[in-house]
């Protein structure tokens with residue numbers, strides 16, 4: 001009898017559910033009264049996709065590439081919906097897709113999706129995946145990718161990348177003018193933060209060495225390489241038109257143009273590749289902000305301003321032109337990922353924590369939403385969690401997998417910040433910098449700490465969801481089979 005039962009349990013999850021039910025019945029009649037509810041995978045993902053969609057499409061020309069219905073999610077290659085959908089994910093497949101993102105490269109997943117078409121993933125019946133991916137909740141084992149903005153390690157290079165501050169001493173009652181550059185501040189901020197996180201047990205990766213691009217070379221070293229192949233690569237990637245391509249190839253193009261149109265883009269691609277290969281739980285891109293429209297005068301001096309604001313970019317806000325057509329395939333895939341995964345929500349939580357910590361610890365406000373800057377109105381969607389947090393489809397916010405915040409903390413040209421940032425009163429990793437970077441690093445540390453606490457809460461919710469609604473594993477499988485039968489009759 002026992003062997004027979006065992007056989008039945010292995011053979012058919014329905015019997016094992018009945019068997020477990022029998023045990024429950026014997027143990028407690030209270031338990032048996034508890035009806036196993038239908039699996040809420042569908043509702044869980046439908047809620048998430050519906051919410052995320054509001055922040056992923058900036059324009060109607062993007063929204064009409066997406067259909068969300070009772071069966072699942074459909075992404076179309078054009079706005080007209082004249083063609084077949086390019087990606088189809090049924091609600092029940094979504095945990096499987098999320099798991100796949102952890103293990104496979106983009107091209108592989110695109111291939112799998114195109115081969116499956118309107119069918120279900122092969123083998124999904126036999127795969128028991130959790131309804132949602134559990135987030136990391138503690139420093140132990142936490143993997144953090146830090147991307148220090150820009151490349152320069154000296155003033156000359158900083159001038160080439162146009163990220164430097166020079167101010168007349170007279171604003172600070174001194175003879176000596178003030179001089180510093182963003183790459184130095186961003187890099188040393190990351191070094192301080194790395195130390196703080198590692199002390200707690202986290203693993204931290206920086207995307208580049210000081211003064212080097214993520215390719216491991218600086219601009220001058222790049223010029224010594226066969227850099228024309230990169231110009232050709234950029235043309236194929238549509239970074240510039242034919243006319244500019246020919247000019248870049250002619251050898252007549254100025255450093256400024258080669259740096260910004262080719263070298264810097266190569267660097268972005270290399271940064272994203274490094275981050276994705278590292279598979280971090282969270283990514284922080286570190287920049288320092290500056291007021292818009294500060295015009296240099298005299299010997300390239302910047303006029304100090306009295307305002308001081310921060311902003312943080314997170315994924316989303318795709319434009320119609322980015323999503324539509326043959327060239328938009330990669331972008332449509334990233335939109336699919338951002339619709340289905342927890343990445344967008346977690347990015348928003350992380351970014352909102354940064355804005356809050358900047359405010360609490362440094363008394364620097366979020367960029368007020370009334371300041372309708374061009375980028376905000378044309379390319380961004382304001383987060384509904386915090387002022388100063390903008391969904392924006394930048395290269396890094398789009399292609400980096402997992403939660404990401406692209407931070408632009410405080411105005412470097414604010415008069416008080418200028419005085420602090422101009423001081424070379426702190427050294428880390430052999431790099432002289434301003435001790436102000438320690439304050440900013442602490443802000444990021446606090447934001448990551450808060451994000452871990454959010455994850456703890458979220459994990460508890462998942463536990464509750466799983467226990468209340470899913471019952472035991474066999475009941476889960478049984479329900480899966482039932483849904484499979486249902487959807488089969490619908491097709």
Ligand SMILES: [Zn+2]
Pocket residue numbers: 149150163182287288
């Ligand atoms: Zn920057």
